[in-house]
Amino acid sequence: xxxxxxxxxxxxxPTQMTTQSGSIPAYTVFIPQTTQSKVIKDWGRMVISETxxxxxxxxxxxxxxxxxxxxxxxxxxxxxxxxxxxxxxKSNGVEIETAFNHNGQYIDSTxxxxxxxxxxxxxxxxxTQYHEAVNVELKSEERKLEKLNEQLDQLVKENTRYKKNxxxxxxxxxxxxxxxxxxxxxxxxxxxxxxxxxxxxSRAKSDPVKFKEQKKRLSEFKREKKQISNKIKRNDREIxxxxxxxxxxxxxxxxxxxxxxxxxxxxxxxxxxxxQIRQKLENIK
Numbered sequence: 001x002x003x004x005x006x007x008x009x010x011x012x013x014p015t016q017m018t019t020q021s022g023s024i025p026a027y028t029v030f031i032p033q034t035t036q037s038k039v040i041k042d043w044g045r046m047v048i049s050e051t052x053x054x055x056x057x058x059x060x061x062x063x064x065x066x067x068x069x070x071x072x073x074x075x076x077x078x079x080x081x082x083x084x085x086x087x088x089x090k091s092n093g094v095e096i097e098t099a100f101n102h103n104g105q106y107i108d109s110t111x112x113x114x115x116x117x118x119x120x121x122x123x124x125x126x127x128t129q130y131h132e133a134v135n136v137e138l139k140s141e142e143r144k145l146e147k148l149n150e151q152l153d154q155l156v157k158e159n160t161r162y163k164k165n166x167x168x169x170x171x172x173x174x175x176x177x178x179x180x181x182x183x184x185x186x187x188x189x190x191x192x193x194x195x196x197x198x199x200x201x202s203r204a205k206s207d208p209v210k211f212k213e214q215k216k217r218l219s220e221f222k223r224e225k226k227q228i229s230n231k232i233k234r235n236d237r238e239i240x241x242x243x244x245x246x247x248x249x250x251x252x253x254x255x256x257x258x259x260x261x262x263x264x265x266x267x268x269x270x271x272x273x274x275x276q277i278r279q280k281l282e283n284i285k
Contacts, residue, residue: 025108033133
């Protein structure tokens, strides 16, 4: 069974961001299961969403940092803010660190209202990102479950086909056995004809013309007997081949049954995994 990371708490922590001019107050949060490129892209879109296009400053963006001045974020303050953010990719998520400059001062715990708003703003973003990441995880595992169910359906169809083959093989075997019985009877009758014809040949020895005709007829009977014998042999070989196919189909059915049980177990495990992820998704707060 796959393991799934437990739902993690989104916690905003005050920190100090290191810049060229020194350390400045900032906030940091770890967003599980996401990627640096996605976080930077979505963060950039969000922080400019309330600033009109004409009034927007051009952001300074690198692979790990995002900075922009004079953006309006009414959830934090009525006045424009300057933002400095850095992003660090870790093994299971991204750590984002952001400093908010309001009227020339960096927001920190000395201003309770702005501190609370800035923390909430970052937290809401982190929760959204985490929710999206877990939803992607859920969709991926649901697709795996769908594939497992499709594979089980295919196994069931294969098993049904094997059983139909066995039924058809058994019918063919019965038909061949009935035909062999009939051919054996024909062969027995042909043997009697040959014995009688050998008597006729012996009696016709004194008449060359008649002897030749009776010999020719005897050869025809022997040829017909050989054809019957060959047909019996072919039918016997075909029965042996069919019996081999029946045994092969039975082995395939046994293997298929085992594979179905394994597939059902995998499906149960996958459903349990999906339920864990759904629970994790519901608990993201």
